[in-house]
Amino acid sequence: MKVILLKNKTTPSDPYDxxxxxxxxxxxxxxLLRHTPVNEQIILSFLTSDDxxxxxEAxxxxSQRSIETLGQILAKLHxxxxxxxxxxxxxxxVGPATAHVMRQLGFTDVRGGDDAGNGQILADIIKKELRAGRVLFLTGQIRKDTIPRELKLAGFDLKELVSYRTEPLTDIVDRYTKIVSRLNKNDWLVFFSPQGTRYILDHLDHFxxxxTIGPTTQTFLARRGIGVDVVAKKPCAESLYQAIVGDELSHSQMS
Known part of the structure; x- marks a missing residue:
């Protein structure tokens, strides 16, 4: 059975794969998207500053893409x-996958991870563990407001540095159509983000x-009249796999 993952394959290894x-x-x-590192020299200079x-404090x-940019920067700093x-x-x-890659990069005090399935939970953890001091947030050009809003309301001095920008690929529909023409209705289609998905929403009849990897994307699809069969409880490969297997098992028991 095939699982179509609407995401870039993470290098050097992808947990979903x-x-x-x-x-x-x-x-x-x-x-569906192209991720391009930006502001590398600015981030490098700030990470090495005495400030x-x-x-x-932290x-x-x-995001996986921010971590990839950070990894490229750290490679220059040994x-x-x-x-x-x-x-x-x-x-x-947020999530075990990002925590795992941060540890691979050599970070020794990684927090949140398994215990933080979304930005709201992570913000609550930070507020509980840290005094309202200065914190650096490496983020994408497009990001949710949850973490900045919650921390600023709690008195944190939050500095944001954009580490990558995201753009839709121009040939999404053509590539999607070619792939789904070789599939059957028992295969899975997995949404990871609202970004880029609008281009294929008119072409979902095959599935x-x-x-979805979480409730944000589920809500995005629901507002467009599209229901999903499963939502991963956590934004990670293991949770997505368990959700899909659980759905298949329940259907096999009913048949």
Whole structure:
């Protein structure tokens, strides 16, 4: 059975690719967006500044793309004298996948992760654990307001640096049509974000099984009259896999 994942495949390894292959599914990645790193020199300069290292309590990074940009920047800093001071800074993430990659980069105090399934939960954790000080948020050009709003209301001095921009790919419909022409109605289509999906919403008739990685995308689809079969409880590969398997099991028991 095939699982069409409307996302870019993460490098060097993708947890969604790994877990579905392990369980005899065929994952197929269909990127809808192009992610381009930006402000690398600005971020590099700030991370190595005494201001960040001495005065900022923590780093917040909630997106896989921001982490990829950060990884490229850190690769240039191994000879920096206070490199370990960067890696020891408390780092708050959403979901286990981002937490795992941050640890792979060498960060030693990664927080949130499994315990933070969305931005609201992460903001609550930060408010509980830190005094209202200075915090750096590495984010995309398009981001939700939840974390900045909650932390600023709580008195935090939040500095945001945009680490990547996102643009829809121009050939989404053509690539989507070619892929779905080779599939059947038992295969799954998984939505990861509202961004880019509007281009294919008129072409969903082929699928009877739709899934989303979280409630935000589910709400986006519902407002357009599109219901989904499953919603992952957490924004991670394991949770998505369990949701899909659970749905298939319930249908097999009814048949």
């Amino acid at each position: 790994r877990i579905f292959q392990q369980h005899n599914y065929e994952p197929i990645f269909l990127p 960040f290292l001495d005065n900022y 780093l917040i990074i909630t 000879s920096f004298g206070r490199f370990n001071d960067i890696l020891s800074k408390p780092s708050y993430t 009877s099984r739709l899934a």
